[in-house]
Amino acid sequence: MMPDSRDIRDLYQDMIFEHSKRPENFHALPDANRKAEGFNPLCGDHFTVFLRLDNDTVTDISFEGLGCAISKSSASMMTASLKGKTKSQVQELFAQFQRLVTNRAIETDDEAELGKLVVFSGVCEFPVRVKCAILAWHAMMSALDQKADMVSTE
């Protein structure tokens, strides 16, 4: 049997509890011009991410939905991190976050760029929970990549 050094509190850090209990930007966005859903059929987690994109800059972002503490706190902290970022900055941060939670070689400046998001560094030790941490991010990327004329702004 493999020795196991994983500590449960490496996964569930305090900031994760805080954001899962009191998520930021947890509401619909009436003037969003991008919107996408993220759904994990295996556990039923389901989020909608709303984006307001002006001149390739995320001027507002929010989310709604149901999920576990990891997925919900990740969605909350994602929205907090992306406001004001340009499309290419968002894409770069997504790649960094993905590296963080899947434990691929973290580049030296990643940690600085990721800021508070490094509380998700424990996720890579829990392979079945990686999908939870990345769910809202995938929804956000899908919203970001939408062509404006295809998007419902309801």
Place this chain on the structure above:
Amino acid sequence: MSTTANRVGSVAVGFDAVGFSQDFPALHQLVHGKPLVYLDNAATSQKPRSVIDAITRFYEEDCSNIHRGVHLLSERATKAYEEVRLAVQQFIHAARPAEVIFVRGTTEAINLVAQSYGRTHVKTGDAVLVSAMEHHSNIVPWQILCEEKGSKLRVIPMNDRGELLLEEYEKLLTPETKLVAVAHVSNVLGTVNPVKQIIRMAHEYGIPVLVDGAQAVPHLQVDVQDLDCDFYAFSGHKMYGPTGIGILYGKKRLLEAMPPYQGGGDMISSVTFEKTTYNSLPHKFEAGTPNISGVIGLGAAIKYLARVGLDNVATHEHDLLAYATEQITRFSGVRVIGTAQAKAAVLSFVLDGIHPHDIGTILDHEGIAVRTGHHCAQPVMQFFGIPATTRASFALYNTEAEVDVLLRGIAKVQEMFA
């Protein structure tokens, strides 16, 4: 794997769960540094040494194909394979060995009936009746059939305890209803459905009934003749046998009239390019080389269960479930999902404000294996207005002390999320 752990003791009297647990090698290991408490038996049970050894012995001594060779190994393998059919016949009290069809599992058994019996008997405008608490495997095969045939899938409703409403059921027994397919025991709620009554009511209208027995056979005596069911489907792996082997029981009269499900070797009497004559039962439904080692492992599992005694198992698991239910309802913020009068071995619950996925990860770190999610029964989740549950499910080797470990684990989860 050399790590072992002392199993926590049992306080149950007269049934030596700890002693039986010694027969199951996989139970004796540390998980995240804690002794494994395996409470995911409704997903699959662990296997006793006798089952593992029977499979090994087959591959080491008797490995050959069956029903074909004239050589000694094939003769031994064929004999062993067909002896298990007799053991299954006795296990479920079927009238004839030919009514026992070996399949991959419950899912394949239901698909076989849907594709063979269903496609022959269900026509445009007809209906197939399932219950509100079915596993996806007893919903989707019927949906595929109904879509193809232009027929309807109708649902027997349940109350909020997770009990089927038989008066509503009776109203659905209309002339267009051509088959009823219902779980014996619910995999999410633990409800033991009154299948004998359900069958009798359907038969009054001349409607045949398929029973999904996947969650029933490990926990209670099944007598298909007493139930008078037309089809009974179950899997080996939830009753201490290997994965990949299951049973379809069907009444001979029905099976004989049904077209084959798959074509291939073993299911034929003669083949020319012009015409094929099908083999007799049960071989007509066993195309291709079957899961011979799986059948032999299943035989060992039936022997094991017979030695322990299914009635003893049922009593022990009933005591465990009663104890766990009583203890868990003392927690604040716990809601048990599935509170039927008649239940077997399954305790599903939700904790206020805590997602089952988080519960599952934290319990895993306490060495406790439970299932979290929708349990392949999304309509049940929708009925109760929840995305998922945490499910503890019991087997003959579980103990009250293990239930106590689970309860301490739940307390820890609530503490972390407080």
